[in-house]
Amino acid sequence: xxxxKKTVLLVEDNEDNRIxxxxxxxxxGYDVLEAVTGTEGVYEARTHLPDLVLMDISVPxxxxxxxxxxxxxxxxxxxxxxxxxxxxxxxxxxxxxxxxGCDGYLAKPIPPATLLAEVDRRFGRPTPSYTPVHPVDDGSxx
Numbered sequence: 177x178x179x180x181k182k183t184v185l186l187v188e189d190n191e192d193n194r195i196x197x198x199x200x201x202x203x204x205g206y207d208v209l210e211a212v213t214g215t216e217g218v219y220e221a222r223t224h225l226p227d228l229v230l231m232d233i234s235v236p237x238x239x240x241x242x243x244x245x246x247x248x249x250x251x252x253x254x255x256x257x258x259x260x261x262x263x264x265x266x267x268x269x270x271x272x273x274x275x276x277g278c279d280g281y282l283a284k285p286i287p288p289a290t291l292l293a294e295v296d297r298r299f300g301r302p303t304p305s306y307t308p309v310h311p312v313d314d315g316s317x318x
Contacts, residue, residue, distance in 0.1 A: 182299050183207040185226040187217035187243065188261070189235045193284075197230065197261075200288035201295065204305030214238030218246050221253050228298055230291070231278065233262035233269075241276040248277030257298055261286060 184206050188194040198208045209224055211217040215237040221229055229247070233240035240260060247253040259280035260273040270281045282294060296305050 181207050183226040185209045185220050185229045187211045188232045204292050214243035217243050221247050229258040230261045231258050233260055233264050244276045244278055
């Protein structure tokens with residue numbers, strides 16, 4: 177019997193980032209829910225109870241910090257780990273994310289392999305779901 181498939185809610189308003197991250201997560205075998213605004217993210221989390229939320233901080237309507245605080249105050253969603261996925265990389269932004277209730281923090285730009293490694297780690301996956309291919313140096317370029 178296989179391990180139950182994990183569901184990740186990706187809250188990201190940048191379409192390019194959303195496509196890249198969602199595609200990588202699906203390739204790695206995760207079910208992915210998507211939301212474009214903080215309000216949609218709160219709704220999706222309450223409706224579907226994902227196993228993990230990847231929360232962009234700069235999303236419309238409710239920002240990611242507000243959406244995280246709402247989810248962490250709700251008894252039905254407070255147990256869901258939330259990882260801030262953000263371009264907010266100034267001193268203090270990590271701390272602000274943690275104060276809002278985020279359980280982790282990744283600063284953009286985030287290569288898909290790095291995002292997957294964090295998701296795999298959160299789920300206790302023993303082997304990485306994706307390992308980048310590195311070109312082999314056969315010495316012929318000398």
